[in-house]
Amino acid sequence: MIGAFRVSLSEVDRALLQRCLDQAPRAWQDFVDRFLGLVVHVANHTAQSRGLTIDMATRDDLVADVFLTLVAGDYAVLRRFRRNSSLATYLTVVSRRVIARRLTQSAAEVSASGQSSNGQAGGEGNGHHESDISRIDDREEIQQLMMRLDSTEANVVRMYHLEGKSYDEISRAVGMSLNSVGPVLSRARDKMKNGRG
The missing domain is CATH 1.10.1740.10 (RNA polymerase sigma factor, region 2, helix turn helix motif)
Structure with missing residues (x-):
């Protein structure tokens, strides 16, 4: 019922x-x-x-x-x-x-x-x-695409998209300034998009 x-x-x-x-x-x-x-x-x-x-x-x-x-x-x-x-x-x-x-x-x-x-x-x-950022939800796709990134970019993408960390948490974890997190994510996203073909 x-x-x-x-x-x-x-x-x-x-x-x-x-x-x-x-x-x-x-x-x-x-x-x-x-x-x-x-x-x-x-x-x-x-x-x-x-x-x-x-x-x-x-x-x-x-x-x-x-x-x-x-x-x-x-x-x-x-x-x-x-x-x-x-x-x-x-x-x-x-x-x-x-x-x-x-x-x-x-x-x-x-x-x-x-x-x-x-x-x-x-x-x-x-x-x-x-x-302009939206988190990508497909974990498998992200993990494959992350192989195209350098280690810092991959770290930032993993923390943001897979672990849900804030810019502040990421900046402290990887030792970069808060204002650098967005540009690194943008650059990484561009590489990942180009890799999707």
């Missing part, structure tokens, strides 16, 4: 998901239009549940991070969806995980750089070196 209440994948969402995976014209735009409100709600709710007030720019960054995560690796996150729940439920879980990581990391960076931490996450100086 309990199982009867499970929300299943609707035909509309099944078709939309398939169009995205097939990279049909306008499919991604339709997907974003359909689920933008949901991701915005998750961003607001996740921040609120942590006692944080986020400004609109920060919220938009968080939402963009979620959508970047969804398209990364040829829609790898969407391809992993087992279709045994509603698409909205799956996206809520993915969005919450991406946003919670980002908020945790942003808070660590704010306090590490000595800026005021008065319950605000976001703002001008907070994540400027990280706005």
Whole structure:
């Protein structure tokens, strides 16, 4: 009886998901239009549940991070969806995980750089070196791609993507300045992207 209440994948969402995976014209735009409100709600709710007030720019960054995560690796996150729940439920879980990581990391960076931490996450100086970063979730793929990196880059990528460490934790662990972590990650990501072929 309990199982009867499970929300299943609707035909509309099944078709939309398939169009995205097939990279049909306008499919991604339709997907974003359909689920933008949901991701915005998750961003607001996740921040609120942590006692944080986020400004609109920060919220938009968080939402963009979620959508970047969804398209990364040829829609790898969407391809992993087992279709045994509603698409909205799956996206809520993915969005919450991406946003919670980002908020945790942003808070660590704010306090590490000595800026005021008065319950605000976001703002001008907070994540400027990280706005385009989304963690890659496929551990096997990362480990293969890391073989293309030098040891420092591989270390930084492993700590950030696989261990979920903040920029501050990474800078202390590898002995590089906080401001160097973002550029090293960017350079490593470029090498890894080029290696995907």
